[in-house]
Amino acid sequence: MKKYTDIQVLDNHDGTCRVCNIHGFNLDKTIRSGQCFRFNRVGNIFTIQSKDKIIKAIQKDNDTLLVMSNKMEIEDYWIQYLGIDIDYTGIPLLIKGNNFLEEAEKFSSGLKIMKQNPWETLICFIISQRNNIPKIMSTVEKICRLCGKEVELQEDAYYTFPTPEQLIDGIDKYGEEMSLGYRLPYLDRAAKAVLNGELDLDKLQSGKSTYECALTELEGLYGVGPKVANCVALFGLGYTNAFPIDVWIQRVIDEYFDGHIDIGKFGEYAGVVQQYMFFYGKYLGK
DNA sequence: CGCCAGGGACGAA
DNA sequence: TTCGTCCATGGC
Numbered sequence: 071m072k073k074y075t076d077i078q079v080l081d082n083h084d085g086t087c088r089v090c091n092i093h094g095f096n097l098d099k100t101i102r103s104g105q106c107f108r109f110n111r112v113g114n115i116f117t118i119q120s121k122d123k124i125i126k127a128i129q130k131d132n133d134t135l136l137v138m139s140n141k142m143e144i145e146d147y148w149i150q151y152l153g154i155d156i157d158y159t160g161i162p163l164l165i166k167g168n169n170f171l172e173e174a175e176k177f178s179s180g181l182k183i184m185k186q187n188p189w190e191t192l193i194c195f196i197i198s199q200r201n202n203i204p205k206i207m208s209t210v211e212k213i214c215r216l217c218g219k220e221v222e223l224q225e226d227a228y229y230t231f232p233t234p235e236q237l238i239d240g241i242d243k244y245g246e247e248m249s250l251g252y253r254l255p256y257l258d259r260a261a262k263a264v265l266n267g268e269l270d271l272d273k274l275q276s277g278k279s280t281y282e283c284a285l286t287e288l289e290g291l292y293g294v295g296p297k298v299a300n301c302v303a304l305f306g307l308g309y310t311n312a313f314p315i316d317v318w319i320q321r322v323i324d325e326y327f328d329g330h331i332d333i334g335k336f337g338e339y340a341g342v343v344q345q346y347m348f349f350y351g352k353y354l355g356k
Numbered sequence: 357c358g359c360c361a362g363g364g365a366c367g368a369a
Numbered sequence: 370t371t372c373g374t375c376c377a378t379g380g381c
């Protein structure tokens with residue numbers, strides 16, 4: 071998969087930067103397509119958090135983003151995090167002739183697969199089980215508030231995403247108060263596996279391991295099945311071929327693909343196609 | 357294989 | 370107001 075090399079970050083010297091040549095990247099579609107759960111939108115201003123970092127971002131036009139952060143952090147972290155640098159021009163050829171996918175691609179244009187922090191992605195998608203997006207977001211916010219550290223931005227208080235250690239301490243301290251339900255032991259055991267070195271998420275990233283290897287490792291965790299493992303592989307580990315199947319995707323497959331889809335032909339873009347199906351299918355569903 | 361387990365938000369009825 | 374459903378998984 072090709073990467074854009076001409077994206078420019080221009081410092082406005084007022085605490086903000088302009089990110090130019092973003093090749094049609096759409097912030098709203100990307101953030102609100104159900105990949106990430108730590109954001110807040112007021113009008114066209116998105117506040118986005120990852121680990122201990124935080125930005126405010128506004129889409130100015132098709133080719134420009136205004137981001138409140140420093141140039142280095144935007145270049146080294148947020149552009150990759152938001153998936154702005156990945157070129158999807160190979161997709162139209164792969165879905166040619168399939169009416170549903172062509173419509174979905176049109177509807178989703180500018181939506182990118184994010185490259186989130188693996189640990190954060192794992193915890194968020196364990197929490198996502200059998201929950202809807204508003205509930206996932208409030209639960210994630212809650213574990214950050216209870217277990218993370220307070221940080222301030224423009225006189226507002228925010229909370230960092232807890233480290234494995236902080237999460238374990240928080241679970242000991244607050245337990246059921248965290249309203250995690252049956253997911254509580256899943257989170258506890260995942261955090262302990264990372265802390266004691268049993269699970270090295272960094273080594274599972276694309277380029278350092280394989281999709282099959284990563285999936286096996288993830289599914290070995292208590293409370294992690296194929297759905298969550300594929301979400302972590304796709305949104306956190308960089309395996310764009312991962313194809314998580316949730317109730318929405320299953321509904322789309324049943325309704326528009328006669329109950330079966332051959333994802334092999336989408337190759338490394340399978341996960342992107344899946345996200346188009348999710349985003350468009352959910353829109354059609356309501 | 358089928359069923360059940362926390363819980364809370366949300367929309368349909 | 371009640372009821373079904375929501376980006377699942379493990380235990381039985």
